Amino acid sequence: MFGVWVPPDEAGRAEVGKLAYYGLYALQHRGQESAGIAVSDGSRIVVFKDMGLVSQVFDESVLSTLHGHLAVGHCRYSTTGSPTWENAQPTFRSTGHGGLALAHNGNLINTPELADRLDGGALTATSDTEVLTALLATREGGPMEAAREILPVTRGAYSLVFMDEGTLYAARDPEGIRPLVLGRWEDKGWVVASETAALDIVGARFVREVEPGELIAIDGPGEADVRAERFAEPRPKGCLFEYVYLARPDTTIAGRNVQATRVEVGRRLALEHPVEADMVIPTPESGTPAAIGYAEASGIPYGQGLVKNSYVGRTFIQPSQTIRQLGIRLKLNPLREAIEGRRLVVVDDSIVRGNTQRQVVALLREAGAAEVHVRISSPPVSWPCFYGIDFATRAELIAGRLDVEGIRDSIGADSLGFISLDELIAASQIAKDRLCRACFDGVYPIPVEEAARGKHLLEPSRP
Ligand code: SF4
Secondary structure, three states: OEEEEOOHHHHHHHOHHHHHHHHHHHOHHHOOOEEEEEEEOOOOEEEEEEEOOHHHHOOHHHHOOOOOOEEEEEEEOOOOOOOOOOOOOOEEEEOOOOEEEEEEEEEEOOHHHHHHOOOOOOOOOOOHHHHHHHHHHHOOOHHHHHHHHHHHHOOEEEEEEEEOOOOEEEEEOOOOOOOOEEEEEOOOEEEEEOOHHHHHHOOOEEEEEOOOOEEEEEOOOOHHHEEEEEOOOOOOOEEHHHHHHHOOOOOEEOOEEHHHHHHHHHHHHHHHOOOOOOEEEEOOOOOHHHHHHHHHHHOOOEOOOEEEOOOOOOOOOOOOHHHHHHHHHHHEEEOHHHHOOOEEEEEEOOOOOOHHHHHHHHHHHHOOOOEEEEEEOOOOOOOOOOOOOOOOOHHHOHHHHOOHHHHHHHHOOOEEEEOOHHHHHHHHOOOHHHEEOHHHHOOOOOOOOHHHOOOOOOOOOOO
């Protein structure tokens, strides 16, 4: 998710459509189902969105039509509402004053209650984001007024960037579950992005995080043009899984670099779950930093045993089981010469359904590995996430059904070890009470009612 504002007289040079494109390109890992950019020239908002990766949706000819001095962009990974064109973002609504375009990272947990506030107003899509956009667009007094009224009653995870014709807005839920940062572009423009890495890629400088419970409006080049206010008291509960898997390694969240955290987790994993072996290999690339840390702390040489095709998307983040299983085979190929006859430690970031690890262990054995010891740089994912990760139901999570020995047996490893929750938290250097750890310990910082749990809750014809 990405937003940019530059002074109108810089619009031609800055090409905000392209800045948004590069920003989304840097954030592609956060969602791969659809992509979109809304741009305004001060009098009219134009939205272009479609299904597919950022590079599939946009080309030179499309980007050359996106003129203006402010833009918001989004790459979607669906958690409420199917992956359809209508649910692609930014969402757009006409207001009494013009238009409103909105991009949302996270997942709301009181969507039905919010939908009731629409007083029967028609929805054109089935996502939580559509409901929020409709609510913000139908209030009197413009987006800021509407946000002051609606955000305090909006529950769940929401990092937002939205815009009308002339102003860029940003907001973050009081728990600050998903990251959101503010950056400076050439001392005259402003950028808001899901991760600091996206600031780097467009040449913007990190200024600060958008605080939990904060609402910001930007419509000028000066520091004083960033008008920030609180709509709720902050209750920080940043997502621990961002450090494990979701965020880019070159991103920093709450002052802690993600790569450094992952390497440190690997070191701690080696101390918690040592094993005699000849080589430590990662499941590339998400297991790489922890494998480096494991090798460093254990003294076992680090090597490459699996080659990844980087052009295949993440496996669990895609929505259907068929695609997921195909994805694993397309993605990894073992290096027989490096593996044959060796006792391997294979480090991966997480086990969700167990399909990836089962196939990785089988691939390594087929390639001649003498032993395969799996080490995981997160605790077992035993509980679903309702705040923006589609882990699905508890029954689909292998750790929701099996203990560690059962999982080891199921994936066919010689041994299996998970980092403990305490060690993971210690590696993150964030205080435990400022983190959401619900998928690991079942303690949900924002209680979720049963009625608000389904991905398809606004799609009654779907199961
Ligand atoms: S449940 Fe897990 S993935 Fe979801 S926000 Fe909490 S820590 Fe992150």
